[in-house]
Amino acid sequence: MTPFLRKLLGQNWLLLLIMLALAVFGVVAIYSATSTRSDAYAADFWRKQANWVGVGVFAFMVTSLVHYRWIRWGALPMYLAGIVFLILTKFMGVKVYGARSWLHLGPINFQPAQLAVVAGIMVLALFLTQFRQMHPALRLLLSGAIAGAPCLLILMQPDLGESHYLGPCDVCIVVRRRPATACIWFASFSSQSRSSRLPLISASNRTQQQRITAFTHPDIDKQGSAWAINQSMIAIGSGGWSGKGFKAPNTQIELGFLPATAVHNDYIFSAVAEQWGFIGGIVLIGAFALLLLTCLFVAFFAGDQLGLLLVIGVTALIFTHIFQNVGMTIAMLPITGVPLPLISYSGSFVLVIMFGLGLVNSVWIHRNVPA
Secondary structure, three states, X not given: OOHHHHHHHOXXXXXXXXXXXXXXXXXXXXXXXXXXXXXXXXXXXXXXXXXXXXXXXXXXHHHHHOOHHHHHHXXXXXXXXXXXXXXXXXXXXXXXXXXXXXXXXXXXXXXXXXXXXXXXXXXXXXXXXXXXXXXXXXXXXXXXXXXXXXXXXXHOOOOHHHHOOHHHHHHHHHXXXXXXXXXXXXXXXXXXXXXXXXXXXXXXXXXXXXXXXXHHOOOOOOOOOOHHHHHHXXXXXXXXXXXXXXXOOOOOOOOXXXXXXXXXXXXXXXXXHHXXXXXXXXXXXXXXXXXXXXXXXXXXXXXXXXXXXXXXHHHHHHHHHHHHHHHXXXXXXXXXXXXXOOOOOOOHHHHHHHHHHHHHHHHHHOOOOOO
């Protein structure tokens, strides 16, 4: 058997199947959420998402089959490119919902923060692996600088959604050889830091102030800043146990109560819960839980510290987005523009997530390959 065929057959098939199932369901959910829209642009969202899924699967396979130790020379250039793009976004970016976070380079539109997120995890994992003998205080300081540089640039946009990138990096610092403990710590970190840090950070931006007000006082302005979160709760509640059905008529989606500009991305979980009900929502969350547990399983069998930190960083990144997106749709967390991984219409973010899962798969495939 050739080495290529051995790698191809030796990948983590459960990880691949869960990823594909979620991605396909995401395309279906986007189609259902936008099928009643009259504008042709919105009706094409599901096709664009399907194209991004195809590109993402290709990136997943390539990243899986290449040994993950390539980041020893590739992580730093990606990190620096992310920093440069973030700086360009500050001056040349397109403002959406009060945040200048999108960069248009010809026909390509993307959020540089997403590149900075995954590149930052790679660089931090590499740094913690290469400098184990460094004084702990100095290593902690430099790790904070690596994580803090892109985080600060993202906050200047200001994009509170992607600025919690610092969380996965903190996990990499804490994890060492205890991945399960680190993920429990990270869950606690996420739940406690959301409500405490966001109001302070958002003080300089009116849009973010309104979102915080809508979270803390959802009954004050139901027709204004709190409209979206209240309609999200109504949509989820109206779905009942089994939902109203695929492309069902007279839904919050069809009647336009859920924001038409965000129902296919930020509020996709609300659309899923309304059409598929409590059971559909629980099944979706269960699929995500299985994906995260599979990643943790890979972390336990990682061949070296670099592989362990990479897997934990990617796992924490995915968990953060799930936690925030679902949390904001059920009014447990403030509204931020964070997509639901593999489900929301997010274009380049699908590529980023599948690239990250490709790194996880690469750690699994090469777990027995000597350094």
